[in-house]
Amino acid sequence: MDSILFYLFALVMIAFGFGVVMNRNPVTSAMCLVGCFLGVAALFIMLDAFFIGVVQIAVYAGAVIVLFVFILMLLDIAGEKRREFPIHAIAIGLIVAVIVGGQIAMVAGSLDDVGGKFPPIDKAAAVEARVERGNNPDSTINTILTDPKKPSYPDVHIIGEALFTRYPLHLQIVAVLLTVGAVGVVVLSKKRLE
Amino acid sequence: MDLFTFLSSSVMVLVVFTIVLTLVPISVYLERRVSAVIQDRLGPNRVGLPLTLFGAKKDFHLFGLFQPAADGIKLFLKEDHTPAHVNKFYFILAPALVMVPALLSAAVIPFGSTMDMPFFEGRQVQLAVANVDIGPLLIFAIASLTVYGIVIAGWASNSRYPFLGGVRSSAQMISYEICLGLSIIPVLLYFGDLNLGRIADQQSRDGWLLLPIAFGGDGPVVDWRTLLLLPTLLIAFIIFTVSLFAETNRAPFDLPECETELVSGYHTEYSSMKFALFFMGEYAAMVVGSALIVTLFFGGWALPFGLDNLIRDPATGAFPWWASLMHMGVFLTKVIGFIVFFIWVRWTVPRFRYDQLMKLGWVVFFELALANILLAAILIAIFG
């Protein structure tokens, strides 16, 4: 069952990825990008990264590509007529992509079974390790982890905990970065004042 | 995954789709009747069984309840005209892109309580398609895809007014998604959970979020900590509801299809069943939005004042099957109440100007929601 789903989503992802590259019309490329990201998000969810998967959909599919589509519509860029796929570029691109792909496959194949075959999540061991690190055994996350009714592990809670206890400074830096980005975009896209 | 889970999930999918799709014509009907009441008219009351044709004394009207059926038939039978200048593929794809996310996001909403199955001893079923731990996030993620349908419709129509409608809509939806997401953070902080099923369950024990009175085992209880948080939750509720109006393109924020300026916005060029899909998508989004509001703020399927505590099975926390069905009825009643509220607002509040809309979103709600989060976090950190 799992492997069927994996092949399905991987196929969706790669097929739509090809769609992005191969389509003459940039709007179609953008829509294919949405499909590709939905596939990526599905793979994330298969890897038990629910939060990251949903963020991938909400941020990329929901906001980033809308921006792309918005810009495409704003600039009214239709499909391109000229010189879109020059032969020499395709040749070079193919050579480069195949070589890099082969290298990646070789590296991936030479990994001697890191983690083995989809290791199961061990919530009891996690609670034990957390208590050993000085975590209160009755803290919220520990109780959720040991809750027998929970089908999956509480990755939103754990990400939240990590974010606000171990990475608060990084979070603040990213916040500043986003603010700077927003200001930068406004300044860049403002019409020049004479 | 055993057969039982598979079957029960499939049945739930059918039930949820049926509920949402049935609610759509009901709300169309309500839209007509309520607007008529508000404008002091009668509204549609004549469509019915033409019994006089068969010699009876009177036609069978039943308050015009057959009007939605007539509407549906009309939409089916109209000519499905596709203008020559459009981009065909996207023109056909767009209505589906509006409809699908609305239906998908209904999957995580708990339509009823956890039910003890009557014929399968010891089995319990949660009356929701997917009982996931990231409910509201998933709804936001999927709902944010709705904008593609509208943008693509506007762009593929290859004509001025739809294009403007699409542009307006995408800007509006992206802007209000932020307020929508920020506004419910206090609520999620309060619950400490993202699972909508458990959120509703908690409200059935402690009273609704905005009506925190619960008669538990030891007599009436009003939790003063919740009372202290109540103002922030109320602000969250207001921002959330108003933003939802903007997200679903409902009046007074229906600028993408504002007929006095844009003919009828992004679906100007559409007719027949494609138009009907847009129409249904809008109403389905409204239904799902109402369901989300009800689940987060008004206890979902829960009875008020913690009355559920009297019938709950104390060991498993599940309910007998008749109680679960009653809960489903309670939930639908609340949702329909909210739909009526949506309709009421549409026919009483005049439309905003586009700059007013953007200003409201970015200048008022955005800051208010941020301040609200801060306030709620401080209150919870000190007293929680």
Added chain:
Amino acid sequence: MTLEHYLIAAGILFCTGLFGMIVRRNILVIFMCLELILASATLTLVAFSRFRLTSGLPDIDAQMLVFFVITVAAAEVAVGLAIIVSLYRSTQSVHMEDLHTLKG
């Protein structure tokens, strides 16, 4: 499913993106291909995180990295698109071969 499967899938996506970046001439599409490459990188990170359990749970640090990457990527896209818009305003083209002002 083993880690290899996920790495190979991500690798194919990476190569697709790289190929697209080399082949396409529309700067917006090149930008989209860049996003493909980024997505493949995040996929490998999440896969590593899942297959490298630390005390029973997926290695959350990798997911934090993905979270920050997604956040930064959102900012990057916004700024990048703003640059493309102003580029379009000054040259009336998004075609790479028309954009060679920086040629030495």
Added chain:
Amino acid sequence: MVQLPWLLLLLPLATAALIHFALGGSGRLAAWTGTASAFGMLGLSVSLLVGATAEASPFVWLETGMFHPDLEQAITLSLKTDRLALSMMLVVTIVGALVHLFSLTYMAEDKARPRYYAGLSLFLFSMTGIVLAGNLFMMFIFWELVGLSSYLLIGHWFTKKSAAEASKKAFLTNRIGDFGFLVGILLIWGAFGTVDFNALERRVDLGNLPLTGGLLTAGILCLFAGAVGKSAQFPLHVWLPDAMEGPTPVSALIHAATMVAAGVYMLVRISFLIALDPTAAMTIAWIGGGTALLAALLATQQDDIKRVLAYSTLSQLGYMVMAVGLLASQAAYFHLFTHAFFKALLFLGAGAVIYCCHHEQNIWKMGGLAKRMPLTFATFAIGTACLIAVPYVTSGFYSKEAILDSAYAASRPLFWIAAFVALLTAFYMTRLVVVAFLGKARSQYARDAVEAPTPMAFALTCLTLLSIVGGFRFFAEAILPRGFYPTFDSPHHNFVMAVSIICLLAGVVASFLLYRGREKDPLHITPLRRGLYIDDLYTGLIRLFQDGAAAVAAAFDRHILNGFFLGGTAALTQAVGSVFRRMQPGSLHFYLVLAALGIMLLIWATSTV
């Protein structure tokens, strides 16, 4: 669990934010909110002092990387709530609350009241932070905040050019001191590995210091530089008289309990460090004594009622710093404590006079106010009595005796300077009272003056009571840390007291004879009126160095940098560039292929090793 010290710290910040962000439109509401918050702080600090649990858990603000194995890697926000801090808090909040109360009428006409009250609350927040700070870093943060909020408040009437200039001057002058302070903190941090007061004290008790000799002296003096800036010691004293451009209640707050007190408070906090090095201690003592003398001399020739008080503050601060330098920080702190009350009283009294004379500040245009404003006169006279240390009945007497006692024991020259300053103090304060309150009215405003309104009178009365009882054993011992109240049992005590009483009488009599019934100032000593030309000297120095440095830099830039380095390098770069330019075809795809080749090489290099 609500921790009262944190609440005490955050209350004024929250008030400032509330006023600034929410109550910007309503001056009345802002005023009452600010006042209520100040009284709330007073209540909190009283309850902390009388025994509410003062536990405050520290909060790790940020963790740094590993600069050095001995250094702390966390910068912690921790509160030190010992008796010293709590008694200081009491002084700060009493004066703060009464200043708020006083401002209700004094600032009633002002258009920008929300800004004013937000500034006051911010000021109280910063001061609370300094007082409660558990380590030097945190103190430095709030040190800077005090600088900022004083800038805002002194420049409250920023449309007036002199006020804007004064606030800028105060800020910049303080920067110099703060720079020294920061250097000092880093030096201490680098040497001791910690800046926490408790940890530092433990380390000092252990002996075998990591910092000795000249470096130790330098470190202490650098820390002292911070106090020089904030407490306006020579040579950075120039900002304080100009700061009188701010509203009078603000002057009362700055001079009595907050900003200038911060410097002395900090010195008392680190007195265990100062005691380590006699050289540094002596330097501090002499700077303090010098400032006291200089300021007292300047005060004798001021015409502006607030400037007289400003110079007297300088002189009293000089006393305190001198006492710290003479390793009698208990006496210094005791004087800080009593001085806060009567100096606030004097400033608020001056404020009442100014308010009732339609913002006339020149004492030669007042006169005869004693009859028209009897209550104000009475309270002002009591404040003056405290300042010139009338024996036995005033608080100032006890604290000043403590300082003089320790000065006599430690350094004779400084003792005689201090005695002379006491004489001058009596002289100029008597002059102020005689000219402003006695005699005949010398202007229409003074003739029309009426008694101050009720809230002002209430604030003045409260402070009068505190000024009197502040020095009494039963009151002061209840508040001050154990062992800070002087014992007066030294063998030379009687001699010291005799000297100080003689000085007091001499000063009062001389001034009374000289100024009674005069219409104009009989003395006119220009150097003293112009602040011994120190301001002019600074302006000249700055001009000289700035212009000189600019000329040198310009010449260097023009001829050496531009002519040789830039010209030569440019030619070289152009030559090299023309070679490399051919490698830049300007095509993104070319670069992309290069990047892909790079990736291939990278994978190849890392996977085969």
